[in-house]
Amino acid sequence: MPARARRHWLFKSDPGSFGWEDLLACPGRTTFWDGVRNYQARNLLRDEVRAGDGVLFYHSSSDPPAVVGLAEVVGEARTDPTQFERGHEHEDPGSDPAAPRWLGVDVRATCSLPRPLPLAALKAEPALSRMLVVQRGQRLSIQPLTPEEWALVLRLGGVEAEMPSPEERPRGRR
């Protein structure tokens, strides 16, 4: 079976609820990406997003909105338990535990962008004009990217290699 090509995504997050710094502070710089409550995004998690895929971490509703970091998908999508938590803001009483409606996935921070890329900078690049995030009214929280878009965003963001910078590297190795 041929290996599946690595794919690339943009994940939106409102830093008022969970931002890049929060991800860096998580154990293993990894968190379960929950709260997706949109069928199109859910279908991407279920059908397209795979372990090892690249993720642009995007701050929405911030000033300015911007791509601020890189992450990678860890493991496969799995049931989002918050849909069944009584009183949770993401509870979905209509979801059947025998056939859960909503999924989440683990993501691990890879590196901060040396130059965070504001939305305006993305819009200024003709080669990025097809990215969903620059489209007016686009609300999808998990968006596919082409390999070319991924590479260009990394170049514009000053990423030379997808590695944690020395000050971000986890301790306790070597």
Next chain:
DNA sequence: GCCAACGTTGGC
């Protein structure tokens, strides 16, 4: 199945 009303997202 249509579509108006509504709630939410998210840039500005």
Next chain:
DNA sequence: GCCAACGTTGGC
């Protein structure tokens, strides 16, 4: 704070 765009709901 405003409001355009969008997705969902629910009456019919």
